[in-house]
Amino acid sequence: MVKRAGVQQALETDLPEGVGIQIRDTGDSRFYFLLNFTDTRQRVPIGPTCLTDVESGIAYEGEIVLKPRAVLVAKTG
Numbered sequence: 889m890v891k892r893a894g895v896q897q898a899l900e901t902d903l904p905e906g907v908g909i910q911i912r913d914t915g916d917s918r919f920y921f922l923l924n925f926t927d928t929r930q931r932v933p934i935g936p937t938c939l940t941d942v943e944s945g946i947a948y949e950g951e952i953v954l955k956p957r958a959v960l961v962a963k964t965g
Contacts, residue, residue: 901933907954920962924954939964 903909906926912919920939924930932952939948939962954960 901935903932904930906930907932918964920960920964922952922954922960922962924956924958927956929956930954937964 906924907930908923908925910921910923912921919942922932930953932954934948934950934952939952940946941948942961942963948962952960952962
């Protein structure tokens with residue numbers, strides 16, 4: 889039903905149970921807000937997307953590991 893409605897996935901991959909993502913697009917950059925709502929570390933596959941943590945400057949490829957109850961803000965562009 890989501891695909892029929894024309895809604896696109898935030899990442900080209902499935903998220904683990906208990907992990908959410910929101911995206912904000914400024915035109916120049918796209919910001920990803922990854923939220924781990926669980927009490928355990930979660931490995932979030934990010935597919936071919938390269939994301940940079942806006943706080944630390946660390947670049948991620950392939951996957952991001954979120955600590956329990958963590959929020960990570962990353963961007964492209």
